[in-house]
Amino acid sequence: DVIDRCLRLAVDAASATVHDGDHASGIGQVAVATHKVGKAGLVRAEEATPLALVLTELATNAVEHGLSETGGNLTITSERSGTHLVIDVDDDGKGMPSRPEGLGTNIAQTLVQGELGGVLTWENRPDGGTRATIDVYLDPISR
Secondary structure, eight states, X not given: OHHHHXXXXXXXXXXXXXXXXXXXXXXXXXXXXXXXXXXXXXXXXXXXHHHHHHHHHHHHHIIIIISTTTOEEXXXXXXXXXXXXEEEEEEOSSOOSSSOOSHHHHHHHXXXXXXXXXXXXXXXXXXXXXXXXXXXXXXXXXX
């Protein structure tokens, strides 16, 4: 549920403007199709909050930087095995020239490493676009 909300929020906010060359203009919205594959399962509130923030940032970046000129597909793939969770945020946009930088990216990196004890990586996809991967081991939920 949290991933669905983050995905909708990020795409709606980020696609509100279209890039015209190097300048953003409010002339319309790019078409971004969103897809969710797999399930993250139950996550403790203490881990859901940083995870939601990171997913929102990654989805927003994918739309703003990868899909802003042409639109395209944004796919969130979750694989959960016990406490191990891997989430890929994929876009089929233009890819990235180098590792992303900026305040939002630094905050996402800090949240994944510091709050979740995991790893956040980025790579260009072989068939075009960018993949950001969150790889974490979550605390078990006690009932």
